[in-house]
Amino acid sequence: MRFSLVPLFLVAWPLAEIAGFVLVGRAIGLWATLGLVIGTAILGAVLLRTQGMHMLRQVSTEGREGRMPGRALIDGAMIVVAGILLLLPGFLTDIVGLALFIPFVRNLIWSLVGRRIVVVGSSNSTRYRYESGKPSPNDRKSGPVVDLDEEDFHRNPNPSSPWAGPKGKEP
Template sequence: MRFFLVPLFLIVWPLAEIAGFVLVGRALGLWATLGLVIGTAVLGAFLLRRQGMHILREISTEGREGRVPGRTLIDGAMIVIAGILLLLPGFITDIIGLALFIPFVRGGLWSLIGRRIVVVRTSSSTRYRYDGDRSSPGGKKSGPVVDLDEQDFHRNSNPSSPWAGPKNEEH
């Protein structure tokens, strides 16, 4: 029933943006209007990069602590949408984009849509990852490391597999 609103929205939105250009152009003039459009695009790119890196660090921290970063992922998605809206020409998209960069606004949206979003773990088993030789700033390895001796680990290969190489015979 609400699907008919999409074509209406696709017609009304550009018309509203054009009306915004006309109103701002009359009030400020051509060059100031173009400066605002270019300025908000540059601001959007700057904020997207800065806030995006902050969100990525938060997601990484929550993942290392074993928590599911549901709200942080939604915040990241809202920041990406805000950056895209600021990059698009138009004053209505700029207002919405700037509003989405404000944490209070994102929190309000989360309270509206958070009840409908469910984060599901795909596996009930704990996964371990190997971090190689990278160390945390404190000198300790980050994450659990499982150390196996040679007799604790062996491969069961399928001899009929096309990837099984020639057998190594011991002499």
């Protein structure tokens, strides 16, 4: 999306939500419309909690197996966005939020943006680079290591530092 369309989008979305409220209110009445809005907010909170816990277990499992949980993190991010959209009042946000809870929709979004996402993680002194969940050929490259003797390095503490100990010495 081009940045020149963002202000137009920010104005058009609330207007579309208001139009949705008017149309649904005319079709089913005021109290039923309010019930739908409150019901989707409750549904969003419940789904966010249950799906979020499932996502945390999945990320933990992938981490224990030594894999970078890139896909699980993206799924989790989409679930969080879906829950927030369901919590917001409005029927368009509810439609988008419910769609993001469907695994097929998340898989479709992942297939569109997954190849552009690079997850970089580190474990101890070894770095791993994953692109779309697959290890790259440069896997397990470690950076340069500098080994210094005690005489090669020393600290010059700043006496005015709030972290300096008594008489300007480090604790």
